[in-house]
Amino acid sequence: MEFLAGFWNYVIVFLVILTVVVFVHELGHYLVARHNGVRVDVFSIGFGPELFGWNDRAGTRWRVSLLPLGGYVKMFGDADAASATPDGRPMTDEEKAQSFQHKRVGQRAAIVVAGPAANFIFAIVGLALMFMALGQPVTEPVVGQVHAGTAAEEAGLKAGDRVVAVNGTKVERFQDIQRIVRLEIERPLELEIERAGGRLAIQAQPRIVERKGLFGDMEKVPVLGISADAASTQVVRHGPGTALFEALRETETMVTSTFVGIGQMIAGTRDSDELGGPIRIAKGAGEAAQLGLSSVVFYTILLSLNLGLINLFPIPVLDGGHLVFYAFEAILGRPLGEKAQEYGFRIGLFLVLALMVFATRNDIVSLPVWNVVKNALS
Incomplete structure (x- = not known):
């Protein structure tokens, strides 16, 4: 029974929270893409082989995939889910009208920023509802x-x-x-x-x-x-107006604190061991589940804010990196060269993977079993 309780709290609850946050993020991309006339080929929760899915009337394949640690929206005309490059095949005028790569730079930027924006909106609305229902x-x-x-x-x-x-x-x-x-x-x-x-x-x-x-x-x-x-x-239980105000204030505080903390880590005045990866997130989800439903909701809101913030970092392969490329395109009047974009995405991928490895290392070191292994080997 203890194993089942731990599996539910630390695995199932974590995957549910992550799925909600990822779904909100990708839904932001999807809705703004459809609003701008872009055809969406795939809306996937998770990566890898499809477990199950269905097609809607607009031609989008909604799918749940084997590895539930993220998700993506693949738009028509893209070579991959990252929307980094077009697929390169000739298109008719009708197809160009539905292609992400053929939209104006402002439209593409709006579609990209919609993912993080959806995470922020979800967090603000969630906090406001908590302040109205449960109080602050x-x-x-x-x-x-x-x-x-x-x-x-x-x-x-x-x-x-x-x-x-x-x-x-x-x-x-x-x-x-x-x-x-x-x-x-x-x-x-x-x-x-x-x-x-x-x-x-x-x-x-x-x-x-x-x-x-x-x-x-x-x-x-x-x-x-x-x-x-x-x-x-x-x-204090708030009405809709004051609840929204307090939610905005709390969101601003969380975002500011995150940026200050990151700046202190870069400057070396704060311990970088505070960076955590999926193991630490799962631990947090498990602890939140044991505290009750309101803690799970708050943890989901916190994770949504963090996902929105991280995706706005100006690193190629993240949404913020795309926005940097679009800013150059808007200034120059043309996209950056293919080589520049390719190298940018390679560097971005390396940085993201390095950060994931470092965060996972912090996760492992923070586990109680690590001290047991370290003492046994010393």
Whole structure:
């Protein structure tokens, strides 16, 4: 029974979440392509041999394939699913009118950007619905407890202190403090505090510790050493307007935090071990499944945002790489040469594969069994 529960949580739930996120992404490409008169030959969830499928009236083959770790939309006139090159055969005027490669550069760019845009829209709408149905936890920025031996105790923070600002950024919720602490790892924190009717400035330097993350994975994070006052937390249910506003704000926070974190990894101030691949994603899905349906929904939203962001990176083979080529085409008035595009896609493929290998290496190293193997060999 324990094996079946683990298989359900860590495999089935992971594949369901991934399928939903990939379907949303590819549906964005599909809908905008059809809107622009492009014929879509294949809409596939997964790669490799087809398990089952059907044809619709527009001639699209909807299929579910053997390897459920992604998906693609193959458009008429493309040599492959990446839409990198045309198939090269002569076309009639009627066929050109339905070919992706023969559309205006603006139309092609709209079709490409529609995938990541669909992931963002899905995340925003999902968050808004959660805030309407389940409510949004809002915690006052009041210190409930200062933990012994931490940076907060050393700096002189006390229970009952209200944090007004951190490093010049206004704080409205305790969640704002948590976000700033996680991102501001390059310098000490300048805290503006309200205490006993007055205001004072306190400087604190969070310490890096390893602990279990929200969805069960071990992570190295900066810790200030304070907990919120449990009595100051309330769940606020929003109406449609405020729910959408809060969803947009949360999305902006997630996107900004991701870019800041990536920049810190590149600069070397943040540990690159935080990058995770499919194993870590599956672990997160399993932990979310054990926490309940709302956690699975939130994890799906988070994964949708990450997929949208990653696909916008200016790397050939990703949507962002296509957009870079289209930008050059719009500026030059003609596409880049075939050789330039070919080399670009080769470099892009190498970068993506290298990133996947590195992320999978991080996944494996983070597994408990890795320490057992390492100790046995040492």
